[in-house]
Amino acid sequence: MNSYHQKAKILLILALWGCQDPGEVVFREKCISCHRENNDLVPPAPIFTDYRIKADYVEKVLREGIEGTAMKSFNELSEREIKAVSRYIEKLTKREVKVDSSLISRGRYLFENICSSCHGIKGDGEGVGRNIPPPPDFSKFNPLPQTTIRVLNEGIKGTTMYSFREILTEDDKRAVAEYILLFFRE
């Protein structure tokens, strides 16, 4: 086989391999109609790449849905499709994140005093109040710092997550955003 044929063959294999992730197929057909930029749902559907996300969390959300939101349970998907799309989202959102350790003690102080009443002291969403929809489990659905800062400024419409724009300084928003990174479990 000459080198042209060899190249063509490699490209063909890559192309097939590229489109064949069955999780990506489910994602395109069933998820991005809502999970896209500027969707005007209340509360909005999050953009997955703003977070680090574990597959088992996606599976749970797909089986149970989220009360009080457009996120319904997806009983129409097979077990295999649920696993495939969940793994796909984990892979899509996986990344190295460096934590700025100089901000952690301030961030922890703020989180424990202001956020934990709803988010739980461990960031697992098990606070004291009853919130519908409930806060996510940050060990599996973990916002990147710029995401947390945006949410702190804007709040989330249709939920109890209100805006801290005027309540926290810019430095404090950064500190608490860094602290939340520590909840994530690889």
Ligand code: HEC
């Ligand atoms: C009809 C619109 C809609 C479709 C279709 C949809 N979602 Fe959602 N999804 C939402 C909304 C709205 C939220 C935000 C819920 C909230 O704020 O608590 C959400 C939240 C989520 C969350 C995050 C949970 C959290 O804690 O905030 C995950 C994970 C998720 N969806 C997965 C999926 C997957 C996977 C699919 C495709 C199989 C999908 N969704 C299809 C509307 C949708």
Ligand code: HEC
């Ligand atoms: C009164 C209860 C309450 C307090 C206090 C609160 N939150 Fe929230 N927060 C929520 C709820 C409920 C959600 C989930 C909203 C949804 O489902 O879309 C949320 C979502 C979030 C999200 C986005 C995750 C996602 O679902 O996209 C971040 C980031 C966040 N909160 C950070 C904080 C920080 C940091 C503090 C403290 C400075 C704080 N919250 C205080 C209730 C609260």
